[in-house]
Amino acid sequence: MNGMIPIQVIVNGRARTIEVAAHHTLLEVLRDDLQLTGTKECCLVGECGACTVRLDGRIVDSCLVLAVEADGGEVTTVEGLAPDGGLTRLQGSFLDEGGVQCGFCIPGQVMAADDLLRRVPSPSVAEIQDGLAGNLCRCGCYGQITAAVLAAAKADQR
Amino acid sequence: MRAFAYTRPTSIAEAVALLDRHGPEARLLAGGTDLIIRLRDGSLVPEVVIDLKRIAELQPGIREIDRRLVISATTVMTDIAADPRVAMHFRALAEAAAVVGSVQIRNRATLGGNVCNASPAADTAPALLVHEAIAVTAGPAGSRRIPIDELFVRSGVTTLGRGELVTAIELPIPAGRVGSVHLRRTRRRGHDLASVTLACAIDTAGVTRLAYGSVGPRPVVAVDATGLLADRTATPEAKAELLERMFADASPSPRSMRASPEYRLAMLRVLGLRGLDIAIERLAAAEGGR
């Protein structure tokens, strides 16, 4: 029972069958086995949000999910948001508004903001603060990140 | 993280059998937001992890059965916070679920996990206490219905027996109107547990239920049936004296990194009076809206 466990997951639209160790997290498998290093490893206690991915339609901290728990599920990482090499409008807004400084937290911020805009297309500042409360930015770009989400929401309304 | 065997039972009976067979060497996995942290830091090293999420009878969901709202143990905070029946009858619980961690945490954190982890700071605990919730369990000797007040012992410890797990939390839908509220103080929203939690519920008969957490080894509930706390004409001074007695079981640890005992006790009094005011307002609004 301690061996490798075969799982099937759809990652960024592509069906994969992989073998994972029971004690490996979704974060570890995404980064180390699937080389999807856009998802960042940071606090490992669910506080910083750098490892945020979408699992079966909801964002989660992938450091707190075992890879086996994703069996049969669908995962979207930051690499899967836009078609190859492109940017979503939201990602473009992050650049335009200067929301990116060192960049480390950004994949998680973008995943959380993308999730917010799917649920709440025209969020207020308070809704943005709540939607992104699980994502820390140590450069302190919260103002610019909020502006980026507002700008993306506005652009989508047009 | 130390290696463990991962099991994925498909029935409650199978989960109970596994849990009973492995005893303290086994751990149940619901959303994992408490468990995986402890597996990683090595403070728990089970041989077997039993995932509850593939059990057909334990699928997440909220159902109304015979004037009771039955919340499956695996239901996550996001869904509890969004449920209109919870908001209508058990507003303190809806508010508590809405402030647990962040969006990412609420999408995973289950009600069963919050209760069974038995943290004194668990946000849903005071709400469940004032709403008179019942934990429905399954175990080797069958099913039990445990009033939530009899479940908590101290952090990480409940009165569940070997092989026993919580299958659902039941909330009796009150016959008359109730005004309720959940309040907390925390250092940082989205990342930290509460330094003080408080829930208050007042019914049309003037009975006030107050529950508070994070100020001692387990959350505590106290009831005022005299009608004084529910009386909007009573002075804050008169209420404060009674509140003081209801808070008698508060004994915050002097070793906590979150807040000093003095801060916690001071805030408990503030939240107590504030909670009463809000619950009275809400009860009046609900009665007016009939």
Ligand SMILES: Cc1cc2nc3c(=O)[nH]c(=O)nc-3n(C[C@H](O)[C@H](O)[C@H](O)COP(=O)(O)OP(=O)(O)OC[C@H]3O[C@@H](n4cnc5c(N)ncnc54)[C@H](O)[C@@H]3O)c2cc1C
């Ligand atoms: C960043 C962060 C922020 C947080 N913020 C808050 C907060 O604001 N408020 C708050 O209250 N909590 C908070 N938590 C704690 C945690 O998210 C909650 O306690 C959550 O509800 C636990 O549920 P879970 O499904 O993730 O439990 P798990 O981690 O899966 O399980 C917790 C414990 O309960 C046991 N268990 C689970 N389900 C059952 C069952 N059905 N029967 C018997 N035993 C069971 C498990 O074996 C384990 O010991 C936070 C956690 C993190 C990481």
